[in-house]
Amino acid sequence: MDRKTHTAHSDDLNAFVDGTLSTEERARMTTLLAQDPGLERELAELRATARLMSQLPEYTPRRSFRLGEEHAKVVPPPATGKILQFLPIVRTLSVAAALIFMVVAGSLFFDIN
Structure with missing residues (x-):
């Protein structure tokens, strides 16, 4: 498969890694992965990336950056x-x-x- 096909399946691969595909979509992706070693390699890279991302520490900001109602800007209607x-x-x-x-x-x- 070429790079365009891999790009077309990137959303499906991400959902496959996250486990959010339906049963029939998961079966279709399993078939595609068995037929295409490049797609399988891309899946392995996504899984490795997800594993590395899960190992990163979660950053907690020192203060809240949420703005209150007093900062809301009132937009006048167009003239x-x-x-x-x-x-x-x-x-x-x-x-x-x-x-x-x-x-x-x-x-x-x-x-x-």
Whole structure:
């Protein structure tokens, strides 16, 4: 199997290591592992990583970093002023002005009178 296939099975391998696969998914992964030594090697690496991670000491912070209600930021609602209502009209008029400018500039450049 190539690397793309291994990447496609990485979520399943993680769930296999964690023991969260259903019975039929576990049977499917067992079949795939028996057919592909590369996938089996990847499973062994995941198990070794999980074992090493479980041996790490758990860090306890010196203080709590939880913010209270007094730190909550109140987000004001977005402005819906009269200017925003005219934005589509202004956009359309800008495109029309640009087109008129190109026609006039083109006629002056090519002397079409």
